[in-house]
Amino acid sequence: xxxxxxxxDKGKITGVFIAIEEWERLQKQYNISEKAPADSGAKLQQSxxxxxxxxxxxxxxx
Numbered sequence: 001x002x003x004x005x006x007x008x009d010k011g012k013i014t015g016v017f018i019a020i021e022e023w024e025r026l027q028k029q030y031n032i033s034e035k036a037p038a039d040s041g042a043k044l045q046q047s048x049x050x051x052x053x054x055x056x057x058x059x060x061x062x
Contacts, residue, residue, distance in 0.1 A: 001018065001022055001051065001055075002018070002019060002022070003016055003017070003018060003052070003055055004016070004017040004018075005017075016048075016052065026044060026048075030043060030044045030047075032044060
């Protein structure tokens, strides 16, 4: 997964960018649709948070 971090002017990570192709794959994998209730992405959000912990650049590397 090609992940790009968005940060504010102080360098604090404020968001994550993933390619639309990756988003569409995740939507299919986790059955996320535009009509789905807001909490239907909870599993996806948890999985992405866990993945981000693994790929987040360490503070020492910066």
